[in-house]
Every structure is written in C-alpha cells, then in structure tokens.
Amino acid sequence: MTGSAYFMSTASSVTETHTLVVEVDNEPGVLARVVGLFSGRGYNIESLTVSETQHAEHVSRITVVTTGTRNIIDQIKAQLERLVPVHKVVDLTETGRALERELMLIKVRGKGDDRSEALRIAEAFRARVIDATVESFVFEITGKGEKLDQFVELMRPIGLVEVSRTGIAAIARGPNPL
Known part of the structure; x- marks a missing residue:
C-alpha cells in the first residue's frame, strides 16, 4: 500500500443508521427542541417515538433512529447532550446489545x-x-x-x-x- 491519500479508506463517508435514546425532562417544548436540532442542521429522522417513562420524576424517553456518517452521528450526540433538558444520550447501536x-x-x-x-x-x-x-x-x-x-x-x-x-x-x- 502506498502513502497516497487516494488509497486511504473512505470509512468516514459511509452512511450508518443509529438508534439513539435521549432521556429528557417531560415538559412543554422539549420534543420541539430535539426535533428542531435535527431539522435545523439538516439531519434526517427515520423513526421517532416518545413517551414518559418515569412518571414520578417527569422524565420522558425519546428514541430516534437517524442516519449519517460517523462524524455526523457524533455531532448529533454531542449537540443533543448540550440541550438543557437532556439527562442522557445513549447510542444503542454502539452497544451492539439492543x-x-x-x-x-x-x-x-x-x-x-x-x-x-x-x-x-x-x-x-x-x-x-x-x-x-x-x-x-x-x-x-x-x-x-x-x-x-x-x-x-x-x-x-x-x-x-x-x-x-x-x-x-x-x-x-x-x-x-x-
């Protein structure tokens, strides 16, 4: 193999599908903010489900299936984690046990x-x-x-x-x- 950039792997341009779980406060406008993050940056949502899962704590679980390159998926996760009502972001695809x-x-x-x-x-x-x-x-x-x-x-x-x-x-x- 040569040292030329033409022979380097293009793995960073491969599109992947990932299932992300986002735990958030169950309050008005949270879903709009999460979806707005996707639409504002041109990320696609393949599937979206939302439900309150911890009633006493008022915590909801948003499950989002999205596609993108590895870099795009990492950006999505980082941007979701910065949203104020978000408690946790987990990429179930990376765990391999979903x-x-x-x-x-x-x-x-x-x-x-x-x-x-x-x-x-x-x-x-x-x-x-x-x-x-x-x-x-x-x-x-x-x-x-x-x-x-x-x-x-x-x-x-x-x-x-x-x-x-x-x-x-x-x-x-x-x-x-x-």
Whole structure:
C-alpha cells in the first residue's frame, strides 16, 4: 500500500443508521427542541417515538433512529447532550446489545380465497386480528421493521387498504439501565 491519500479508506463517508435514546425532562417544548436540532442542521429522522417513562420524576424517553456518517452521528450526540433538558444520550447501536421492535396496524380488504390467504399469512407472521368485518380485517403485528415490511408486501396483492406504524421502541439487553 502506498502513502497516497487516494488509497486511504473512505470509512468516514459511509452512511450508518443509529438508534439513539435521549432521556429528557417531560415538559412543554422539549420534543420541539430535539426535533428542531435535527431539522435545523439538516439531519434526517427515520423513526421517532416518545413517551414518559418515569412518571414520578417527569422524565420522558425519546428514541430516534437517524442516519449519517460517523462524524455526523457524533455531532448529533454531542449537540443533543448540550440541550438543557437532556439527562442522557445513549447510542444503542454502539452497544451492539439492543432490542428493537415496532408495532403496526394494517387493514386488509378481502373476500373468499383472499380472506383465507390473509388469515393464513397473518398466522405465519403471528399477527393478531383486532377487528374483522365481512369485507376486511385489521391486524396487529410487532417485530423488526424488516418483518413488518415483508408482511405489508404479502398483503398488498390481497387487498392492502391502510397501514399505521409506530416508531421503533428500543432497549438494551441485560440487567443494567441506560
């Protein structure tokens, strides 16, 4: 290998997807400030979920899935940590020990054989029927995003009507908190 810059690795320009957990005070305007940080700097949010997780302490957990180069991800984390109501920022992707799941509700129209096929596929994916009429079903399914995407694609030719998905909920494995 030569010492020329032309042969150096371009790893710094590789785009990565990261799941960040941000613990914040649950107060008005906090989510707007976090999202504003992303939009103001042109960072993309792939998924966003927010919920109060410590009621007595009024602490909420924001889970953000974002993409960028290693430098961009590091900038995002550093800028999030500087926001006043932020208690902690953890990059679950870096821990390598995260569990991630999404919830999806999906409405499928179908009669006769299509109806039977929709139920068969739902059973294979462990989707639950949460509403049924003589012409349609609403299924509830949880899992990794890829699983949900596959389910949608299989339901499309049967009679896909509508899809509603949550963002990713993520947690680190093991006994320790963030």
